[in-house]
Amino acid sequence: MASKGRVQGASGQYPLVQNVTVTQGGTANLTCRVEYNDNTSLQWSNPAQQTLFFGDKKALRDNRIELVRASSSELTISISDVSLSDEGMYTCSLFTMPVRTAKAYLTVLGVPEKPEINGLKKPAVEGDYITLTCITQGSKPAADLRWFRNEKEVKGAKEVNAEGKTFKVQSSLQLHVDRNDDGVAYTCRVDHVALALAPQQATEVLEVQYAPRVEIIHSLEVPQEGQYLKLECLSKGNPSPDPVMWTKDGVELPDLDRMIVDGRELTFTSLNKTDNGTYRCEASNHLGRSSAEYVLYVYGEFRGQEPSTSSQSKSLSGLSDPNALGQHGTDHALIGGVVAVVVFVTLCLIIVLGRYLARHKGTYLTNEAKGADDAPDADTAIINAEGNHAHAEEKKEYFI
Numbered sequence: 025m026a027s028k029g030r031v032q033g034a035s036g037q038y039p040l041v042q043n044v045t046v047t048q049g050g051t052a053n054l055t056c057r058v059e060y061n062d063n064t065s066l067q068w069s070n071p072a073q074q075t076l077f078f079g080d081k082k083a084l085r086d087n088r089i090e091l092v093r094a095s096s097s098e099l100t101i102s103i104s105d106v107s108l109s110d111e112g113m114y115t116c117s118l119f120t121m122p123v124r125t126a127k128a129y130l131t132v133l134g135v136p137e138k139p140e141i142n143g144l145k146k147p148a149v150e151g152d153y154i155t156l157t158c159i160t161q162g163s164k165p166a167a168d169l170r171w172f173r174n175e176k177e178v179k180g181a182k183e184v185n186a187e188g189k190t191f192k193v194q195s196s197l198q199l200h201v202d203r204n205d206d207g208v209a210y211t212c213r214v215d216h217v218a219l220a221l222a223p224q225q226a227t228e229v230l231e232v233q234y235a236p237r238v239e240i241i242h243s244l245e246v247p248q249e250g251q252y253l254k255l256e257c258l259s260k261g262n263p264s265p266d267p268v269m270w271t272k273d274g275v276e277l278p279d280l281d282r283m284i285v286d287g288r289e290l291t292f293t294s295l296n297k298t299d300n301g302t303y304r305c306e307a308s309n310h311l312g313r314s315s316a317e318y319v320l321y322v323y324g325e326f327r328g329q330e331p332s333t334s335s336q337s338k339s340l341s342g343l344s345d346p347n348a349l350g351q352h353g354t355d356h357a358l359i360g361g362v363v364a365v366v367v368f369v370t371l372c373l374i375i376v377l378g379r380y381l382a383r384h385k386g387t388y389l390t391n392e393a394k395g396a397d398d399a400p401d402a403d404t405a406i407i408n409a410e411g412n413h414a415h416a417e418e419k420k421e422y423f424i
Contacts, residue, residue, distance in 0.1 A: 037061065039116045041128040046106050047218045048135050048164075053092060054128060055100040056116030065119050066099035071112030077101050108132050108164065108189045133218040134164025134190040139226045141212055147262075148201050149311070150234035158212030158226065159194045161187065167216040169195035174209055206232040206262055235312030236261030238268075240305055242318060249325040253292040255318055257305035265307035265314075273301045295322045 039056050046052040056066055068076045075083040080094035092100040103110060111132040118124045139160040148154055158169050158180070171180045180195040195212065199205065213225040236259045243254040257268045270277055270290050277283050277290075279298075284291040292299060299322055306315040 037064075037118070037120060038124050039066065039118045039126040041114075041116050041126040043129045043131070045131040045133065047133045048106060048108060050106055051102055051104045052106050052110070052130055053100060053102050054114055054116075054130070055098065056126065057098045058118060059097070061096045061118075063096050066094075067117040067119070068099060068101050069115045069117065070110075071114065073115070103130075106130075106132055108134060111189075132164070133216075134162050135218045136160045136163035136167040136193070136214050136216050136224065138224045139169065139212045139214050141210070141226050141228045144228050144230070147231040147233045148205075150202050150232055152201050154199045154201055156197045156199065156210060156212075156228070157194055158197075159192070160214050160224075161192045162190045163193060163214075163216055163218075164190045165217075166191035167193050167214050169193055170213045170215060171195065171197050172211040172213065201230065201232050203232060203234040203262070205230050206234070231262075233262045233309075233311060236265035236307045236309055236314045238305055238307050238314045238316040240303075240316045240318045246323060247295050247320060248323045249296055251295050253295055253320075255290040255303060255305075257288045257290070257307070257316070259288065259305075259307035259314070261307065261309050261311070261314075263309045265309045268305055268307045271304045271306070274304075297322050 037058060037060050039058055041054070041056050044052050044054060054068060056068065058064075058066065065079045067078045070076055070084070076086075076089055077083060077091060077094070077099065079099070080091060082089070082091065088104045088106075090102050090104070092102050094100075099116070111130055114128050114130055116126050116128070137160055139158050142157045142159065143155050145152065145154055156171075158171070160167055160169065166184045169180065169182060171178045178197065180197040182193065182195045185192045197210070207229065209227050209229045211225055211227040213223055215223055239258045241256045241258060243256075244251060247253050257270070259265045259268055268288050270285055272278060277285070282293050282299075284293065288305075290303065290305075299320055301320060303318045303320060304315055305318075306313060308314070
């Protein structure tokens with residue numbers, strides 16, 4: 025790859041040149057032009073001021089340097105298999121009086137090496153802490169390293185160190201692996217101007233070992249007598265937990281004629297009430313073991329006319345599923361809590377009302393009755409009552 029920069033020099037009898045950028049190992053063309061020349065010679069010199077070409081005459085013995093074009097108005101040379109040591113300021117001289125010169129800078133890009141990923145454990149164990157390190161050398165300018173988890177980019181910690189004219193770049197990625205990392209591809213990609221068309225990358229696939237987890241899948245929602253039932257033990261672990269073990273109520277399966285074990289499946293050819301119980305599936309590997317239980321309750325067979333699909337669904341919905349115990353526990357607890365609050369509030373109201381009535385309890389007398397308390401006869405009582413009435417503004421009686 026080679027590119028040219030801005031023109032140096034001026035029009036007229038002055039040399040005109042351009043800066044050039046080339047990838048290490050590529051070919052650089054250096055061109056010097058003169059618009060008006062009276063047959064004056066042109067010359068190219070390297071950064072060490074060694075003459076490369078004087079007109080069409082080669083002055084330096086270097087097989088990589090070739091003449092491309094030589095005329096009175098142009099001198100173009102090429103440098104093949106460019107190395108980092110070729111970088112620097114090149115001078116084109118026009119031998120007039122005085123000598124006129126123009127300078128072109130040759131920039132050489134260092135191509136980064138293919139990256140390497142270190143620190144991978146094969147296999148890793150769930151819960152391990154792993155540090156992946158990606159390293160690339162020989163880049164100029166310093167390359168950029170990017171991490172990807174499958175197709176999603178993740179951030180790493182970058183470190184750059186100079187090694188002469190080039191750079192060593194490394195990036196670290198810290199992982200706390202779990203079962204979700206099993207089979208995941210981690211890719212380190214090198215981005216650099218010298219690799220614009222073909223970025224380099226390295227990929228490692230994680231293998232993570234973990235203890236199994238077990239789940240039981242059943243083929244019937246409401247098992248009935250005479251029906252066919254299949255229980256499937258889904259176990260996932262690495263290494264694979266194979267085979268699995270079935271038990272009923274903590275002991276071996278009792279009736280192997282009707283209960284068929286085929287790998288991870290337990291099949292009942294024809295259910296009856298004696299099949300009721302708790303079935304356990306257990307799986308293990310060297311990292312641990314796991315189990316799951318299924319409570320089987322066989323309901324009686326429906327008698328009489330075959331119900332329609334909709335009516336059968338309604339009737340089955342009324343049956344309880346022993347594996348769903350506790351599904352409605354939250355609703356019952358909520359209703360009980362509301363009832364308790366209502367009862368508590370009612371008791372509080374009764375207590376407050378009772379105390380209020382007790383504080384206002386007493387005997388209330390009319391004016392006539394008050395006058396009769398101390399009167400010897402009825403006439404005197406009436407007179408006393410009229411006297412009490414005169415003080416009504418000072419003392420009033422209320423009836424409740």
